[in-house]
Amino acid sequence: xxxxxxxxxxxxxxxxxxxxxxxxxxxxxxxxxxxxxxxxxxxxxxxxxxxxxxxxxxxxxxxxxxxxxxxxxxxxxxxxxxxxxxxxxxxxxxxxxxxxxxxxxxxxxxxxxxxxxxxxxxxxxxxxxxxxxxxxxxxxxxxxxxxxxxxxxxxxxxxxxxxxxxxxxxxxxxxxxxxxxxxxxxxxxxxxxxxxxxxxxxxxxxxxxxxxxxxxxxxxxxxxxxxxxxxxxxxxxxxxxxxxxxxxxxxxxxxxxxxxxxxxxxxxxxxxxxxxxxxxxxxxxxxxxxxxxxxxxxxxxxxxxxxxxxxxxxxxxxxxxxxxxxxxxxxxxxxxxxxxxxxxxxxxxxxxxxxxxxxxxxxxxxxxxxxxxxxxxxxxxxxxxxxxxxxxxxxxxxxxxxxxxxxxxxxxxxxxxxxxxxxxxxxxxxxxxxxxxxxxxxxxxxxxxxxxxxxxxxxxxxxxxxxxxxxxxxxxxxxxxxxxxxxxxxxxxxxxxxxxxxxxxxxxxxxxxxxxxxxxxxxxxxxxxxxx
Amino acid sequence: xxxxxxxxxxxxxxxxxxxxxxxxxxxxxxxxxxxxxxxxxxxxxxxxxxxxxxxxxxxxxxxxxxxxxxxxxxxxxxxxxxxxxxxxxxxxxxxxxxxxxxxxxxxxxxxxxxxxxxxxxxxxxxxxxxxxxxxxxxxxxxxxxxxxxxxxxxxxxxxxxxxxxxxxxxxxxxxxxxxxxxxxxxxxxxxxxxxxxxxxxxxxxxxxxxxxxxxxxxxxxxxxxxxxxxxxxxxxxxxxxxxxxxxxxxxxxxxxxxxxxxxxxxxxxxxxxxxxxxxxxxxxxxxxxxxxxxxxxxxxxxxxxxxxxxxxxxxxxxxxxxxxxxxxxxxxxxxxxx
Ligand SMILES: [Zn+2]
Ligand SMILES: [Zn+2]
Numbered sequence: 088x089x090x091x092x093x094x095x096x097x098x099x100x101x102x103x104x105x106x107x108x109x110x111x112x113x114x115x116x117x118x119x120x121x122x123x124x125x126x127x128x129x130x131x132x133x134x135x136x137x138x139x140x141x142x143x144x145x146x147x148x149x150x151x152x153x154x155x156x157x158x159x160x161x162x163x164x165x166x167x168x169x170x171x172x173x174x175x176x177x178x179x180x181x182x183x184x185x186x187x188x189x190x191x192x193x194x195x196x197x198x199x200x201x202x203x204x205x206x207x208x209x210x211x212x213x214x215x216x217x218x219x220x221x222x223x224x225x226x227x228x229x230x231x232x233x234x235x236x237x238x239x240x241x242x243x244x245x246x247x248x249x250x251x252x253x254x255x256x257x258x259x260x261x262x263x264x265x266x267x268x269x270x271x272x273x274x275x276x277x278x279x280x281x282x283x284x285x286x287x288x289x290x291x292x293x294x295x296x297x298x299x300x301x302x303x304x305x306x307x308x309x310x311x312x313x314x315x316x317x318x319x320x321x322x323x324x325x326x327x328x329x330x331x332x333x334x335x336x337x338x339x340x341x342x343x344x345x346x347x348x349x350x351x352x353x354x355x356x357x358x359x360x361x362x363x364x365x366x367x368x369x370x371x372x373x374x375x376x377x378x379x380x381x382x383x384x385x386x387x388x389x390x391x392x393x394x395x396x397x398x399x400x401x402x403x404x405x406x407x408x409x410x411x412x413x414x415x416x417x418x419x420x421x422x423x424x425x426x427x428x429x430x431x432x433x434x435x436x437x438x439x440x441x442x443x444x445x446x447x448x449x450x451x452x453x454x455x456x457x458x459x460x461x462x463x464x465x466x467x468x469x470x471x472x473x474x475x476x477x478x479x480x481x482x483x484x485x486x487x488x489x490x491x492x493x494x495x496x497x498x499x500x501x502x503x504x505x506x507x508x509x510x511x512x513x514x515x516x517x518x519x520x521x522x523x524x525x526x527x528x529x530x531x532x533x534x535x536x537x538x539x540x541x542x543x544x545x546x547x548x549x550x551x552x553x554x555x556x557x558x559x560x561x562x563x564x565x566x567x568x569x570x571x572x573x574x575x576x577x578x579x580x581x582x583x584x585x586x587x588x589x590x591x592x593x594x595x596x597x598x599x600x601x602x603x604x605x606x607x608x609x610x611x612x613x614x615x616x617x618x619x
Numbered sequence: 620x621x622x623x624x625x626x627x628x629x630x631x632x633x634x635x636x637x638x639x640x641x642x643x644x645x646x647x648x649x650x651x652x653x654x655x656x657x658x659x660x661x662x663x664x665x666x667x668x669x670x671x672x673x674x675x676x677x678x679x680x681x682x683x684x685x686x687x688x689x690x691x692x693x694x695x696x697x698x699x700x701x702x703x704x705x706x707x708x709x710x711x712x713x714x715x716x717x718x719x720x721x722x723x724x725x726x727x728x729x730x731x732x733x734x735x736x737x738x739x740x741x742x743x744x745x746x747x748x749x750x751x752x753x754x755x756x757x758x759x760x761x762x763x764x765x766x767x768x769x770x771x772x773x774x775x776x777x778x779x780x781x782x783x784x785x786x787x788x789x790x791x792x793x794x795x796x797x798x799x800x801x802x803x804x805x806x807x808x809x810x811x812x813x814x815x816x817x818x819x820x821x822x823x824x825x826x827x828x829x830x831x832x833x834x835x836x837x838x839x840x841x842x843x844x845x846x847x848x849x850x851x852x853x854x855x856x857x858x859x860x861x862x863x864x865x866x867x868x869x870x871x872x873x874x875x876x877x878x879x880x881x882x883x884x885x886x887x888x889x890x891x892x893x894x895x896x897x898x899x900x901x902x903x904x905x906x907x908x909x910x911x912x913x914x915x916x917x918x919x920x921x922x923x924x925x926x927x928x929x930x931x932x933x934x935x936x937x938x939x940x941x942x943x944x945x946x947x948x949x950x951x952x953x954x955x956x957x
Contacts, residue, residue: 099888100897152767153939159932160768164887173768173886215770219888508878508895509870 088184088213090118091126092220098231102504107233111241115268122187124263127242129224131235133262136194138202139225141167147203147210151176168226172219175210182212187224188263194225236339246271251288251476254340258285284324284332286340287359287405287413288476292466292483299484300447308467309417310442310450313485314400315375315463315577316365317382319343321350321399325357325408335364347397348387353433359406360399360424363439365461367398372461375591376579400439401428402466405474413474417482420474454488463576464488490574491616492596493518494607496529497569500551501562503536510544511551511563512536514595516573518586520610529567530586530610533575538595547598570599570607578616588613627757627922631726631733633947638735638759638926640726643708645674647724647735650949657710659737660721661686661800668692676712678720678747678835682800685831699748715739716750717904718801719832725753733757734918740903741910742774745808746801746837750914758920759947762928763905764883767936771883771907777900778806778813781857784877784898789855792873793898796862796880799825801904803859804832806881807839809902810857820845820853822860822869850874883907912936 094114101107111130115123128134148157148171157174164170185193193205206225210218223229236250239257243250248271256278260267269275318338323331333354335344344351347364366373366381373395381387381395404424405413412420421441428438442465444450454465464487472482495516503512513536517529539547550569557564574596581589588610632639637649645655652669659665659675661682666675668690673680677696684691697703699722702711712722717738724735734755741750764771785793797803803825810819818841821829826844833839845858854874862880870876880896883903891899906914915923915937923937923944930946937944 099892100899102895102897153935155935156767156932159929160766163766163929164768165889169888170768173770176767215772504895506875509867 088186088190088217088221090114091122091187091224092214092217094126095220095223095229095231096216098233104237107237108241108244111233111238112245115242115245120265120268121191121263124265124268125187125191125224127238127264128262129229130233130238132227132229134191134224135227136191136225138197138199139194139206141226143203144171144206144222144226147207148175150207168222169219171210171222172215175215175218177211177213180208180211182208184213184217185209185221190221190225191263235341242271249477254286254288255476256285257340258334284322284334286320286322286334286336288340289318289320289338289361290474290476290483291338291478292468292485293478293480295467295484295486300451303447303467305444305446305450307469307471309421309470310444311402311439311466311468312442313463313466313487314363314365314372314439315461316363316372316378316400319362319364319399320405321354321358321360321362323354323356323358331355331357343382346381346384346387349392350397350399350435353435356431356433357408358404358427360401361403361405362399362401362436365398365400366395368396374461374577374579376581376589397435399436401436402439403474416471416473417468418470454486462488487576490576490596491578492572492574493613494570494599494602495532495573496567496604496607497551497565497571498529498531498567499562499564500547507544510548512544512548514547514571516571516593517567518608518610518613519605520586527605531584532586532588532610532613533573533590533593535571535573535593535595538574539598543598568604570602570604571595572597572599578613580617586610586613588617625729625731627731627733630728630731631735631757631759633949637949638947640708640728642728643705643710643726645705645710648737655705656692657724658683659715659724659735660717662718662738665737674710676720676722679722680720681831681835682720682828685827700751713751713753714748716741716744716747719747719804719835719837721747723751723753725755731756733759734920735759736761736914738763738905739914740906741913742771744805744904745812746804746832752914752917755918755920757922757924758915758918759924759926760911760915760933761905762911762925762930762933764903764907765911765925765929765933767908767932769883769886769907770909771886771901771903774809774902775813777881777902778809780898780900781810781879782813782815784879785855785857788877790875792853792856792858792876794858794860794870794873794876794878795900796864796878796882796896797825797859799861800828802881802902804829804837804839805904806859806900806902807842808837811838811840815857816840817856818843820848820856820858822846822858822864824861824864825859845872912940915940915942 097110098107152174160174161170197205209221213221239253240250243253259278266275266278270277320336322334326332333351334342335347337343366377377395404420404427407427412423467484467486469482495518497514498517499515500511501513502508503510515531515534517531519527520530522528551563551565554566555563556566573593575590575593577591579589630641632641636646636651636653638647645657646653647657648659648665649656655672656670657674658679661679666683668687670692672693673691674695674697680694680696697712699712699714702709709727711725713725715721715723715737717740726733732755734753738761739750797806807819820843822845829839829842877897879898879900881900881902883905885891885899885901911933923942925933925946926949934944
């Protein structure tokens with residue numbers, strides 16, 4: 088528990104991603120099995136100890152601490168595990184803090200009625216920091232700013248492997264991952280993922296700049312629409328007696344199987360497919376925020392299934408009946424995909440159509456003309472490209488539709504994080520609308536914290552400090568004078584924003600030091616850009 | 620001496636100016652200017668300028684003079700444990716262990732003894748005299764850390780955190796946010812006692828009080844102004860500044876600083892994280908929960924009055940110990956001064 092609690096403590100306060108990776112790598116390098124494996128399970132959300140729940144811990148605390156004092160303390164601290172960790176009055180003991188291996192073994196081996204006494208003895212043996220780590224570990228839900236992906240990335244960096252190699256074997260593994268560590272340390276075989284419906288790390292595209300196009304030979308590339316949903320991978324694996332193991336992964340390799348039961352139910356195939364999850368109504372792709380409704384919910388209700396019906400538009404096929412197709416060219420895989428589709432004809436799925444073109448001018452015109460719903464732009468893929476995980480330079484490009492822009496006025500500024508914490512670098516912008524009392528007022532329409540250079544940031548920061556009219560904690564309200572041109576991908580209706588609209592991916596495009604605030608855009612203009 | 624018939628609250632009263640010892644005609648730590656003030660210690664919320672007449676320890680008076688110049692009024696220095704009579708009230712000062720010069724004000728009248736402890740702590744501090752337990756009838760206490768989640772760990776472990784981090788990040792400046800009076804000098808003294816003999820760099824706002832402590836015999840070693848050092852010189856060095864400066868433009872002169880804050884509040888992770896602290900140091904000049912209870916028990920007072928902080932929990936706990944306890948609801952004392 089000692090190394091693990093040191094790790095947790097250091098992670099909680101480490102602001103930078105690189106620093107976190109370094110701490111995790113250090114931990115994996117210096118900690119024994121099985122402890123590091125259980126820690127990895129906890130960090131990736133794969134540790135489940137059903138008998139140690141917060142309610143049991145609370146009962147335990149009540150036996151040592153006055154209920155009112157416990158209540159006030161929880162109100163002040165706000166985090167359950169931390170409150171108990173800090174408030175626990177330990178009884179003297181000569182026991183050492185348990186190792187992670189002991190914690191898992193003892194809890195899984197105990198009857199429900201025996202668990203409280205076991206945990207009580209551990210709490211006595213631990214320091215406050217160790218109690219915090221212990222409670223986070225056994226009650227689940229670490230929430231310490233480390234994603235599963237980050238834990239795997241740290242593992243990869245420590246072992247000198249590509250994170251995709253780890254993703255590839257990951258779904259066949261069980262905690263405490265002895266095989267995995269053996270492989271990473273070079274003392275064991277690579278675990279075989281094909282026993283399971285494993286995730287294949289995705290191939291991603293680089294953004295295409297207009298200036299690059301001239302250098303590309305149009306005949307080498309195939310074009311298809313870039314759909315505005317979430318990229319998913321459907322994996323079906325044949326089991327005995329005609330059953331299938333079925334999983335849906337997001338592009339980061341997180342499982343989203345349970346979010347889309349209507350799709351899972353149709354996956355009676357042994358194949359790995361790459362596609363875009365969309366909400367489709369009467370054959371039409373709905374705006375992204377409708378899909379968002381599905382992603383935000385933990386429980387899928389019948390109402391959501393009918394209101395936001397999911398659909399997969401297929402881009403690629405990576406495996407077919409156990410045959411790995413990733414070494415084939417894009418053209419060959421496309422032919423296999425079309426053949427597969429013709430054979431299977433699954434409901435709620437179709438093929439993303441190819442967009443034929445002869446030269447770049449033609450394609451450029453098509454891209455500009457496409458303000459259609461659900462299309463973010465174009466994808467360009469070399470016909471001879473094999474399926475390479477990661478973001479290789481050259482074979483695939485995404486060519487997004489030109490961004491929309493609008494002149495907005497800065498209303499609030501907030502300090503940034505990490506290296507930017509001494510700068511006002513996060514801004515809230517507004518557009519004009521008629522005020523109730525007559526005249527015009529600014530209404531916030533979006534936030535942006537990127538798109539400017541360090542020198543510009545310095546200058547904006549100085550401006551913010553000199554033009555502050557009000558402060559609320561870390562936020563400064565500023566004089567309504569500074570205009571910036573914001574770029575964004577699209578606009579959607581939103582009930583969460585006072586203005587009734589939300590921009591997708593807003594960023595600062597240009598700082599208009601020259602422009603008077605009263606010449607900035609009106610909300611009306613923004614509303615007209617809503618895609619419906 | 621006659622037996623006390625009067626209830627203590629009839630002669631030590633809460634007024635808009637602060638706690639008033641009526642028969643003695645003086646206030647203790649008044650929050651507004653008064654005729655006669657007894658000041659427990661030099662923190663700005665306890666020691667304010669503008670009183671006509673101030674009585675305090677020589678250390679506290681020196682601090683007030685450094686901060687306010689001549690604005691502190693006529694002064695009367697009183698050493699620890701040297702009783703005097705003020706209009707028939709017996710008054711003396713006992714060490715409070717909070718900051719240099721800090722004292723508990725002990726007042727006795729008609730056989731009843733009230734101890735106004737000001738701010739205090741119970742653990743060792745190389746920069747001031749340790750707290751003395753004065754048995755009394757009424758103990759007036761702060762409750763800054765009046766919740767059972769506050770246990771300040773040993774200082775040595777916190778200082779070790781800084782030294783460990785220096786070896787882990789030798790290219791980064793280590794910026795420690797500290798209050799100018801007390802915490803600053805204590806952290807420096809603790810670093811020195813742990814064997815750290817490099818120059819320590821300080822923000823200009825800390826210089827005057829550090830110089831005063833040194834004058835009064837507290838060893839702080841080689842202190843330099845951070846503003847006079849180049850960015851390169853500050854790599855791998857310890858820099859102290861008031862807490863507010865760490866997130867401000869001032870800190871840009873530092874090479875890739877790690878921000879630390881030395882405060883009892885750092886015990887609660889969320890609180891430390893909200894302030895953007897990377898290296899929280901739980902070092903406090905106030906009693907933690909155990910010290911509060913230990914003190915309430917030690918002074919054996921039948922009545923506990925709580926001045927400021929998280930009163931409700933402490934009053935509740937004192938009640939469980941069989942004490943009569945109540946909140947004075949004094950305004951004007953800051954929670955965050957630490
Ligand atoms: Zn104080
Ligand atoms: Zn105070």
